[in-house]
Amino acid sequence: MKDLVANVRSQDLFSPGETVVVAVSGGADSVALLDILSRLEIEGLKLIVAHLNHCLRGTHSDDDEKFVADLATGYRLPFVAIRVDVASFATAEGLSLEDAGRQARYAFFHEVARRRGATGIAVAHHLDDQAETVLIRLLRGAGATGLSAMKASGANLVKRPLLKVGREDIERYLKERGLTWRTDESNSDTTILRNSIRHELIPVLKKYNPKVTERLAATAEILAADEELLDHLTAGAFDRLASSVDDEVSFGIKALLQEHRGLRLRLYRHGLNELRGDLRCIALTHLEAIDRLAGSSRPNARLKLPGDLRVKRCYDRLSFTCAEPSVPRPWELVVPGEGSYPLENGMTLTVRRVPPPEDPATGSRKIAYLSEDAAPFPWLVRPFSAGDRFTPLGMTGSQKVKELFINEKLPLHERGRVPLVFSNGEIVWVAGMRIGERARVTSKTGAVLRVEILEITP
Template sequence: MKDLVAKVRNQNLFATGETVVVAVSGGADSVALLDILTRLDEERLNLIVAHLNHCLRGAESDADEQFVADLAARYQLPFLAIRVDVASLAAADGLSLEDAGRRARYAFFHEVARRRGAGSITVAHHLDDQAETVLIRLLRGAGGAGLSAMAAVGDNLVKRPLLQVSRCELEGYLNNRGLSWRTDSTNADTTILRNSIRHELIPALRKYNPRITERLAATAEILASDEELLDHLTGNAFARLASVEGDGIVFGVGALLQEHRGLRLRLYRRSLREQRGDLMRIALTHLEAIDRLASSSRPNASLKLPGELRVERCYDRLRFTCALPPVAERWEQVIPGEGSHRLPTGATLSVLRVPPPETLATGSKRVTYLSADAAPLPWLARSFTPGDRFTPLGMTGSQKVKELFINEKLPPNERSRVPLILSEGEIVWVAGVRAGEKGRVTAATGAVLRVEILDITP
């Protein structure tokens, strides 16, 4: 038992006295994680237990929530929970239940971290999860970055202290500690890919290597180290070869073609991500098409890629752009009251008066609650203007909106599409990004407005 506590402590993931959000589903892995973190006496962590009820299993989901609430009470820790209709969220966004649930969870955890000033969000992914993730990505098709799977220190505060610990070790730890846990009945459903890999594929692979999960996890760790080096080399090459011209990224074809093919493909990925903010629906075939365009004897040609991305060859110049639907550089619109309001960006702003909610965490950045008294209507919705400042919710000082966009990694060409919502001349919501302090809902708030932005980007 002490070995697992020492294994987590020796990773030095947390600062002394740090506030940490602990994601607890009630399953064995997250119950073990919470218990281990409470035993890090030297770190004196301020732990906050967070649970999202997916509302997928009726009374079973509600029992999971109550179990975690009781667990937090036993440790005398603050407990925050939210209920999200994940099935409806999946249907509305065209996602699988797994993807919709994951998005809702992380949106909630980040909201809790923001409101409580937490420096970390801990999740209980373990060695077996890592092995399963490697196989899922291998089956779907992935390069080194994808096969690196999960990192102990991930993006946006997320930390995974148990990646070196197996599921069997965690259950043994709980049994030795006399701790119980909940079992999700859907974990046995092999129509779900991860469950099929866990219950069918990995047992089959153990016939060839009894330590297959350890080998897959070790492979992911090796690839992660390689990716760190390759990312560094790509960054240096990008700084040397790329230039930003207007709303595009431009390379000189001659210099580009002198680089190794593998580095060129990474530079294309970097350029596309810089333009759109992600690489959704971008596959190897698209990168190879860009490389053929760069190598072509034709001096002028272009490619249209998913997500409004475009690559143009003009003699010795290769230009990457993202052609989002045109939006006026400067726009504004009065929001007179409740209802749905179509904005010049093509997005719709929904404003609805609701009873004070039990929790202000919405599970989505696209939704916020504002006090009708502190942020009275009518409002003004308008585009971002350089120099805009606002006071983010939970803070006392103001911040430049541009800094917020940079922190959120929002590409410059998309910033004019994000509506700023103002009440009495002050920004109360950077729509889909961050709420402002002016519209804060408190226990004394009477009228509450639920505000949602729909289709903020295509």
């Protein structure tokens, strides 16, 4: 058996004494990951076991949660769990179950990391997952950016220590260590694309190359290195060619057209990502349309891209903006105490007293636990207004709410829908996003208020 502990240690993904949230589903991969990280004695990691119950498999999901809780107890590690109705979330957001589950998991893991001061989130993706991801993206249509797939040290704290380890090595490790794990029977459902690729396509490809998973993973690694270089070159060109003022990114067309077409397309992606924070629904056809607009003989023209993105040519300037959000009608609501309060933006705010939770991090972005002593009634709830400031949980200085929206990559058109909860004139919760430091629940907190916002998009 390969020494997986030495393999993980050699990657230098963690610093000595680092606090790390370990995502544990109860499956073979995550059980192995937890065991390996617990054996990195030299690093002395402070591990927190996090589990999201997807509520998709009835009592089986509950049994998974109990299994992981018992596992954490066996390792004498703190355990944090949350239950999310992923099926309802998928329906409400128009997502597949896989995408909805992934979004819910990462939102939860990041919330736990934020509340516990963790600087890493360890997930159990391995070499076979990498190969499957490459094939999924290839089948759906992707360039080098998409095919570079996952990195061992990804964005937003995420780390993948097992990315160069195959599934067979992981299962061999578990058996030699005498460890048990849970099996999710839905993993054999070949109506799900990833499962179909795992159980049907890859076995066929192995007839042509028995090491196809290793070759696909190696290809992803090579492309990732190329992407890192190209991103660096693009960022340099962007700094040289683009100007960013307020909520607009613009280029001088003459200088832009002197660059290679491939770099121009990357610059457009970079500019759009600067504005919205992601590239959802932006395809090659949209980038090519922008390039045609830049090279057009028409001095003035516009493009409407998916979502709220707009591209405008005005003589020698090409500008990227977000559509101005409609200004919502001002409203206010006074919350005198416990209850359920419909808001004028179509959301509902619920407030009730609860026993102090063992760990306030068991909340989520849409659920917050506040100290009633620190945030007494009556509350005032209203939409965001320019100039609003608050002190976020864990900070000492104030921050503009607008800066929070920008850091969270919240699109302009959604910002006016986010309710702000005030107590004694101070923001105690930016609903669905961040608690104010003043309302923090501590070990000395008496009455605790569970606050939930329903039907919110962030």
